[in-house]
Each structure stands twice: as structure tokens, then as C-alpha cells.
Amino acid sequence: MKTAIALYDLVVTALAVLSGIILALMTCAIAAESIRRGLGFGVFRGLIDFSEIGLFCIAILTAPWLLRRNAHLSINVFLERFSPPVRRGVQRLIDLIGLSCCAILCIWGTRVLMRSYQTQQMVFGDYVLMDWWLQWQIPLAALLMALTFAGRLLAPFHAQQGV
Secondary structure (H helix, E strand, O other), X not given: OHHHHHHHHHHHHHHHHHHHHHHHHHHHHHHHHHHHHHOOOOOOOOHHHHHHHHHHHHHHHXXXXXXXXXXXXXXXXXXOOOOHHHHHHHHHHHHHHXXXXXXXXXXXXXXXXXXXXXXXXXXXXXXXXXOHHHHOHHHHHHHHHHHHHHHHHHOOHHHOOOO
């Protein structure tokens, strides 16, 4: 079990690091284009496509890391109004809803990924990409978040932070 948790932590952290690298590359590319434009050398072809894809990747790849660290949007102010037993029940309900939503998203995302791969769908812009190169992120992130919610539901309540 410790090996599975360590692997989970490694994957979640690696995706967050990859997201940070994408953000750094986007920042450098946008700054470089601003300098290039200012000097009258024109624009970088495909920067808008790169930025759109980068924002998508950052949002999806960072989500499991944020959830694991309890750094996501939550309703803690709302929960603090309840007594501890009610708060535990509401938190369990929230985790169950999160697990259900992530499981559905993982199944749906896997179907989209498989269909995209089988039909060899393409994304057209300044550059042409295989659609599945982007679609793999959704089922993976949803699976990792579902595991986080499942772990919260199975763990003793006092072991959870921020509740």
C-alpha cells in the first residue's frame, strides 16, 4: 500500500512540475514575442495556439495536486458554521460527490480519448496536432482526483487536514 501511495504522490507531483514548466515556457514565449514585436521583428507563429494548449494543460495537470494539498476552492467558511459531527457528515458527502463526479469524468474522458485515438482526430491551427495528445490528460487527472476523494472517504476523519 505504501508503494501505491508513493507512486500516486510521484505522479501527482510530476504532473504539477510539468504544469509549472509549461507555465514558465509560456511566460518566456510571451515575453520574447513582446520584445520581438517591440523591435519590429514580427510575431512568433503559433504562439496563440501554444498559449491556449498550455492553459488547458496547466488547468488539468495541476488539479490533482491542488486537491491533494487542499489548495482548491472549498466551502470551509460554510462548514465552520456546523458542529463537528455535522461538519464530518457534510465533508463526507462532499467527498462522495467529488468521487462520483471524478469517476464519471474519468470514464467519459477515457471514451473521448479512445475515440480520438481510433479516428485519428486532428487539431488544426498554426500547427496540426493529434487530438489524443491533449485528451490523455483528462482521464488521468480525473482518476487521480477520484483516488484522492476515495482516500479521504476511507481515511479516519481526524487525519484529514483543513476540515
